[in-house]
Amino acid sequence: MSLRYALIALLTGRPMTGYDISKSFSRSVAHVWHAPDSQIYPELNRMERDGLLASVEVPWGKRATKKEYHVTDAGLADFRAWMESPLVPQRPRDPAYLKAAYFEFADPAAVREQLREQQEYWEEHLAMLERTRATLVDRSHPTLAARIAELTERDAELAVRFKIYAYDGLIARARTELAWIEDGLALVEELHGS
Template identity: 45%
Template sequence: MSLRYALLAILTAAPLTGYETAKRFEGSVGHVWHAPDSQIYPELRRMETEGLVQGREERWGPNSTKTRYYITAEGESAFRGWMSEPLRYAPWRDVAHMQAAYFEWTDPDSVRMHLQQHAQHYEEQIAQWSSQVQAIESHEHPMIAARLQRYPAEQHARIVAFKSFAYEGLIRLAQAEVDWANSGLALLEELEAQDAEGAG
């Protein structure tokens, strides 16, 4: 169901064709809620059936048409409704931490590889999300630009502030992952020093 709300979120910024929706998704809300194109197209059609969006045929080239999706009043109301309901939190599933709990089953070099890879992965995420924050705050992000054009000026501050805030939360999480991996590398050295002492 989250995909549906992510798609409604995008369509509150501008009416889009299926193709544009998939592209804009990837460059905006897809950073926070990943979904492949193969899920996006059928979900848009389901949403149309349920009256949350309206598809309008548009001329596309000399002999063909394409569908542009407009959020309906019902779609906006579903989106607002979701916004005012408490979230249900899914139980935790994290394979990196699960694996780390059993690191005694591999050699120190593998542990080091895993922890370095973990830190690197989340450093890359930080870089990616930080550039999103920058594009949001400078209003250069195409979705932000479209959104600001559509909504009155007195709403602009909070539109921008909440989007930055969402990404800043992800950056905090990624930083916690990097710090954790680094503390693991320190732990590994400690354990190796203890082993060396034990053997000495």
């Protein structure tokens, strides 16, 4: 259900085509809610059918057109209602922790290997989050820049600060994962020697 709201959230910034959305996604909302094209296009259609979005055909090249979606009043109302509805805690479901709890079943070398891969992934992910955060702070992030262009300085301040806040959470989480992975490497060293 959250995909809907991720899409509305993105479209409140500016009207976009499905293609724009699938591209912006990877650079903004996807950091909190990933979705592939094959899920985005059908969902946009359903949302239009449900009256949350409306679209206008805009020309593309000489003969072709593309559909530009914008959020309707009903869509915005729905989004606000969701924003204010209580948040149901997510069920834990994380293969990394499941594996870690049973590392004694794996070869120590394989464990080390996996931990290093995880470390590499989280380091890159963290770097990406920090780069993105910087573009929020200086307001150069394209999706954010388009969003705040229409807003008063007061409203822009709110929009920017909350986005930075979300990234701060993601960054803290990435650092926590990295610290845990390092502890894992130390633990394997202690238990199985070098």
